[in-house]
Amino acid sequence: MSEHSFDLVVVGTGSGLDVANGAVEAGWDVAIVEKGAAGGTCLNRGCIPSKMLIHSADVAETLREADKFGIRSGGFTVDYAAVMRRVREHVDGESRMIDEALRAGTNPRYFVGEGRFVGTKRLQVGTDVLVADRFVLATGARPRIPDIPGLRETGFLTSEEALSCPTLPESLVILGGGFIAAELGHFFGALGTRVTIVQKHDVLLPREDREVSERFTTAFSKKHRVILSAEATHVERYGSRIRVHVRSLAGPEVIEAQDILVAVGLRSNSDTLNLDRTGVRTDKRGLIVVDEFLETSQPGIFSLGDAVGRHNLKHAANHEAQYVYQNLVRPDERMKVDYLAMPRAVFSLPQVAAVGSAEEQLIESGVPYLVGRWSHYDTGMGKAIEDVDGFVKLLVTPGSGKILGCHILGKEASTLIHEVVLAMTLGATANEIAGTIHIHPALSEVVQRAAANLIDPSTPAREHTSPAPS
Helix, strand or coil: CEEEEEEEEEECCCCHHHHHHHHHHCCCCEEEEECCCCCHHHHHHCHHHHHHHHHHHHHHHHHHCHHHHCCCCCCCCCCHHHHHHHHHHHHHHHHHHHHHHHHHCCCCEEEECCEEEEECCEEEECCEEEEEEEEEECCCEEECCCCCCCHHHHCCECHHHHCCCCCCCCEEEEECCCHHHHHHHHHHHHCCCEEEEECCCCCCCCCCCHHHHHHHHHHHHCCCEEECCCEEEEEEEECCEEEEEEEECCEEEEEEECEEEECCCEEEHHHHCCHHHCCCCECCCCCECCCCCCECCCCCEEECHHHCCCCCCHHHHHHHHHHHHHHHHCHHHCCCCCCCCCCEEECCCCCEEEEECCHHHHHHHCCCCEEEEEEHHHCHHHHHHCCCCCEEEEEECCCCCEEEEEEEECCCHHHHHHHHHHHHHHCCEHHHHHHCCCCCCCCCHHHHHHHCCEECCCCCHHHCCCCCCC
16 A cells, blocks of 8 residues: 655546646645546536537427428438437547546646545545545536336436437436436437436426426427326336336326436435545535535535535536635635526526526515516517527516526527626626617527516516517
């Protein structure tokens, strides 16, 4: 067993790599540990491969709907192997570049293998023991597997396997109704898989603003079968196929499919670290407990990203990494993490994006608010692209116009939300968004018009909108 001392040990090469590189630039001697592919979850089995695959699905949907725009495409075929090959070549190439760069360097020093604590600040990786006063735990999360009789014996896909699935399933049952289920359901469904979603809640995307969740569920259900308020009670294999026994409000039924995909949430990888040896506390869900500076219960040990689980988003982890770096390298100038305008998006069809509070949260907290709504279709570009589902919903403080939240469903939601994110970050008001010149007929006008049409939520629906310039 070899022992090595460092100023800092970082576990995880996702957003943890940002902290490691920053500490090296500050003159520290740093070690970085990775048990999987270099680059972390986002690059290898998360947002990068999934969004590349989803773009192929979006292209397929565009071709499928071309007739409504007067374009006769004559149909199309899906070269599924080419779709997957494009993604894997990019992802594997990027991961390989990171791996090679880390192996070629001397600081940070790269250790490949699973790290487990053998003392308060002693981490064993294979035959090496890494010792430091400071650690950063950026170990991410993995899919959570529910305890359903027969599931493990039958076999199943998670988001990790689905993103490298060798063949396109003819049919697929998805357990779960959050963003992973919605995105992968869109991907497989658009390429030709018959998708059935089994969701325990009464809507898809239940963590979104209720109005958005309901309208997304309606739109998504037009393309795929969605069973709400349901649970899988048993799974069994039937020859080459899988049978999922489901209980819902409509009664019991058996769904037969080629594959089953489990997408019911994430579980922190904290349980792989042997944290009992460190004094680092975790909560009942296994998430690492950190304070407002992202420091754990053990001084000198910080954590970020999915291991902490405040926001299971890559940009959130990158954001947290900046604070961890600041609080490690400049301990006399420690900064509390600011999550004020943390946006999120679901890259399904339709897209969903949000920032700030949902309407239900404001009601529950007794916070007064005004609502501004505008439909995509009631703008020039919205009509041009025929987005009949899309809308923007702004939640604003009466009088001051302070933006409390924004929720968007429809085309380009993940891009449109950034105008509101910037406004919230800079303290700009809904009135200032409404008074800002927007290109006509760009789709961004839908945000401007929502900001210009604020009403009291108790106002009858027929009075919610007013004529707008064309």
